[in-house]
Amino acid sequence: MDEAPKRRVTLVDIAADAGVSRATASLVIRNVSSVAEGTRKRVLKSIKRLGYVYHSGAANLRTQRSNAVGLIVSDITNPFFAEASVAIEERLAASNYVTLLGNTSEDRAKEDRVLKTMREFPAQGILICPALERDTSGGASALAGQLPMVAFARRARGLDYAGVDDAQGAQLAVEHLYKLGYRRIAFIGGSSNSSVSQERVDGYRKALTRSGLKFDPLLVIPSTPTRRGGYDSVRKLLQIENRPTAALCFNDVVALGVIEALQLSGIRVGSGFGVIGFNNIPDAAYSLPGLTTVDTSPRQLGEAAAELLLKRIEQPDSPTRTVILQPRLIVRESCGAST
Amino acid sequence: MDEAPKRRVTLVDIAADAGVSRATASLVIRNVSSVAEGTRKRVLKSIKRLGYVYHSGAANLRTQRSNAVGLIVSDITNPFFAEASVAIEERLAASNYVTLLGNTSEDRAKEDRVLKTMREFPAQGILICPALERDTSGGASALAGQLPMVAFARRARGLDYAGVDDAQGAQLAVEHLYKLGYRRIAFIGGSSNSSVSQERVDGYRKALTRSGLKFDPLLVIPSTPTRRGGYDSVRKLLQIENRPTAALCFNDVVALGVIEALQLSGIRVGSGFGVIGFNNIPDAAYSLPGLTTVDTSPRQLGEAAAELLLKRIEQPDSPTRTVILQPRLIVRESCGAST
DNA sequence: CGAAAGCGTAGGATCGATCTAAATACCAAG
DNA sequence: CTTGGTATTTAGATCGATCCTACGCTTTCG
Numbered sequence: 001m002d003e004a005p006k007r008r009v010t011l012v013d014i015a016a017d018a019g020v021s022r023a024t025a026s027l028v029i030r031n032v033s034s035v036a037e038g039t040r041k042r043v044l045k046s047i048k049r050l051g052y053v054y055h056s057g058a059a060n061l062r063t064q065r066s067n068a069v070g071l072i073v074s075d076i077t078n079p080f081f082a083e084a085s086v087a088i089e090e091r092l093a094a095s096n097y098v099t100l101l102g103n104t105s106e107d108r109a110k111e112d113r114v115l116k117t118m119r120e121f122p123a124q125g126i127l128i129c130p131a132l133e134r135d136t137s138g139g140a141s142a143l144a145g146q147l148p149m150v151a152f153a154r155r156a157r158g159l160d161y162a163g164v165d166d167a168q169g170a171q172l173a174v175e176h177l178y179k180l181g182y183r184r185i186a187f188i189g190g191s192s193n194s195s196v197s198q199e200r201v202d203g204y205r206k207a208l209t210r211s212g213l214k215f216d217p218l219l220v221i222p223s224t225p226t227r228r229g230g231y232d233s234v235r236k237l238l239q240i241e242n243r244p245t246a247a248l249c250f251n252d253v254v255a256l257g258v259i260e261a262l263q264l265s266g267i268r269v270g271s272g273f274g275v276i277g278f279n280n281i282p283d284a285a286y287s288l289p290g291l292t293t294v295d296t297s298p299r300q301l302g303e304a305a306a307e308l309l310l311k312r313i314e315q316p317d318s319p320t321r322t323v324i325l326q327p328r329l330i331v332r333e334s335c336g337a338s339t
Numbered sequence: 340m341d342e343a344p345k346r347r348v349t350l351v352d353i354a355a356d357a358g359v360s361r362a363t364a365s366l367v368i369r370n371v372s373s374v375a376e377g378t379r380k381r382v383l384k385s386i387k388r389l390g391y392v393y394h395s396g397a398a399n400l401r402t403q404r405s406n407a408v409g410l411i412v413s414d415i416t417n418p419f420f421a422e423a424s425v426a427i428e429e430r431l432a433a434s435n436y437v438t439l440l441g442n443t444s445e446d447r448a449k450e451d452r453v454l455k456t457m458r459e460f461p462a463q464g465i466l467i468c469p470a471l472e473r474d475t476s477g478g479a480s481a482l483a484g485q486l487p488m489v490a491f492a493r494r495a496r497g498l499d500y501a502g503v504d505d506a507q508g509a510q511l512a513v514e515h516l517y518k519l520g521y522r523r524i525a526f527i528g529g530s531s532n533s534s535v536s537q538e539r540v541d542g543y544r545k546a547l548t549r550s551g552l553k554f555d556p557l558l559v560i561p562s563t564p565t566r567r568g569g570y571d572s573v574r575k576l577l578q579i580e581n582r583p584t585a586a587l588c589f590n591d592v593v594a595l596g597v598i599e600a601l602q603l604s605g606i607r608v609g610s611g612f613g614v615i616g617f618n619n620i621p622d623a624a625y626s627l628p629g630l631t632t633v634d635t636s637p638r639q640l641g642e643a644a645a646e647l648l649l650k651r652i653e654q655p656d657s658p659t660r661t662v663i664l665q666p667r668l669i670v671r672e673s674c675g676a677s678t
Numbered sequence: 679c680g681a682a683a684g685c686g687t688a689g690g691a692t693c694g695a696t697c698t699a700a701a702t703a704c705c706a707a708g
Numbered sequence: 709c710t711t712g713g714t715a716t717t718t719a720g721a722t723c724g725a726t727c728c729t730a731c732g733c734t735t736t737c738g
Binding site: 004030053054055056057058060061066067071076077079083084086088089093099100101102103105113114117118119120121122128226227228231257260264282283285286287288 | 424436456460599621626
Binding site for chain 4: 357360361363366373374375378397399400401402405445
C-alpha cells in the first residue's frame, strides 16, 4: 500500500476529469452563462465526484480582491461593541466579505500589531474602534490614505467616522430630568481621555446652562465605565453637600451599578432620585426600576460603519465622510416618569 | 500629467531597486540568516524607500498555510462567549494566526454558510460553538475528518471538544444549598435542546438523589437563557405548591432576572431564599445580593479550545480529544452564606 | 460558395510570494 | 595557480485560481 499524499483537488483535476480546460471549469464554477449546458453538467458532476473545494485564496490573488475586511474592536466584551460587531459582521457577510477579528483590549501596542497583520493580509479595508489614548493621531490615522478605513464609536483623525451624537443624547437626558423637576443633576462615570465621554459631558453642561441651571464641576464624578465604577461612585455622590437628586450616567452598565448602590443606601430610585443611562443595552429593560436611557442603537451604528467602509472601498479617493446617528430617549421608570 | 495607476510594490520592485534577485529579497524579508549583512541592509533600505507592504496572501498560496482560523460563535453578544472569543483570538494571534469571525445568531443556515466560506477561504482550522438544535450531527460534524475543527462550550459529534463539567458544577451548587439547609430546590432556565442544559439538569438531579432528596420534574422550569427568561420564570415558581426555597439557575443572566423578580415579590434573596447562577460573569459580583455562582471561566475555556485546535492542525489524524474544565463554586451572599 | 458573425472552448500569461537545486563568489590550503 | 569547501545568490518552477486573446466550428447571408 503506498499511502496517498492526499493532494488537494484543483481545477486542473476537474478539467482533466471532465475533459475540458481549466478555463472552462473556472467558468462553470463562477456560474458564467456562456458555457454550454452539457459541458456545465459534466463539469459539475466531476466537481461532486472528486469532492472539489473552491480555493478563494488563489482566486483572490489573481483578482486582487481579498474579500476580507478587518474589524478591530477595543473591547468586544462590552455589550455595546458586541452588538455593533455582530451588525458589522452581518452586513459585510451580505456583501460577501469575510471579517477578520482583532480585539485590542484597549492596548495601543496590540492595536498596532493587529493593524499590521490585517494590512499585510491584505484586508481590503478596516473598521476600527480605536483604543483609548490621548492623541488621536496614532497608528490607525497613519494609514489614512493607504487603505480604506472607517472609525466607529470613537473618532480617529483623517478617517471616515460613524458615531452617535453623544452631546445631543446627553441634552435629551438632562432636559427630561429638568422637565420632571430635578434641579441638581450629577454626571457619573466619565473619563477625560475618551472623546465619547467628553462629548457627553459637553452636552450635559450645555443642557444645564440652557435650562438656566449652573454647571458644577463637583457634580461630574469620573469612574471606570463598568458596573463596579458606577457602584463605587455612589459613595462620592452621597458625600457631596447639597446632595444631587438625579444622575446622568456615562452608560447603562454604570447606571445599573449606581442604582444598586443607591438602593442599598436606602435611596429609592424612580421616586426621589432619578437615574438615566446611555446605550439602552438589553439589561436596561429588566432592571428594577426599568432604566430610562439614551438609546444609541449599536446595530444601526454597526450597519452605518460597514456601509461607510463598503462605499470607501468602492471609491478610495472620495472625501472623508461622517455619519452621526441621532439618539433617542427611552423612558422607563428610573426617573419616576412611567409612560 | 499622466496619472500613475498606483501599482502595488512587490518583491520584484524591491529586488530591482536593491540590485538583487527576488529570491534574495524574499530571504531578507523572512529574516533568513544566510544573507550577507551588506545585502540585507541594501534590501531593507529599498523596502523602506519604496514603501513595500508584505503580501501574506501570496505567500500563503505558495506555502499552503493560510494562517487563518475560523471562529464561529452562536452568539457573541452573550458575555460568556464574548470572553471566550477574546481568549481564543489572543491565543491564536500569539501563534500568528488571524481569526475569521462568524456569528450565527443560533441560526443553522447561517452556520452552514459561514462554515462554507471559511472552508473555501481556506481557513486552516475552525473553532465552533454550534448553534442549538436537536441532532448534533449537523453541518459542523459533517466536515469532521476534512478540516481541523474543535467544538467548544457545546458538543458536536466527531469533533474535538473543550467544555466545562456542567454536571459537576450543578452538583457543587446543589450540595452547597443542601449544606445550608435548603431542601426544596428548583432548577430554572434550562432548555431541552441544549446539551449544556441537559448536563446541568443531570448534575442537579444526581446531586439531589445523592443527598437523599427526591427529584421533582415540576421543579425544573424551562426558559430562554436570558434575563427576561429568569424574570418571567419566577411567576411560575411562585405558583408551585409547597413553594421551593432555593433555585439553581441555568446561568448568571437568568439568575439575575430571578433575583430581581423575587425581590419585586417581596421575597428576600439570601435570607429565606437561595439563588445560585452559572458562569460567574462580571456582573455577578455586583448584584445585590452578590450572586453565588458556579465559575466556568470563559477565558480558560477559550484558551483550552484554541490549544486543542493548534494541536490538531499539527496532527490532523490524531484521535479525537476532549478537554473538560472543572468548575468551582464562588460563594457570595445570594444563598445566605457570606464567607 | 466564401466571408462575416457568433458561440463555446482552449492555451498561456498572470497575481506575489516561496521552494528547489544549482550556480557563483570568496577564501584558505596545497 | 589550482582545488576544495563554505558562504551567498539566483533562475525557474510552483501554489490555484482568473484574465485575455485566439481559434475552431456552426450558422447566416450577400
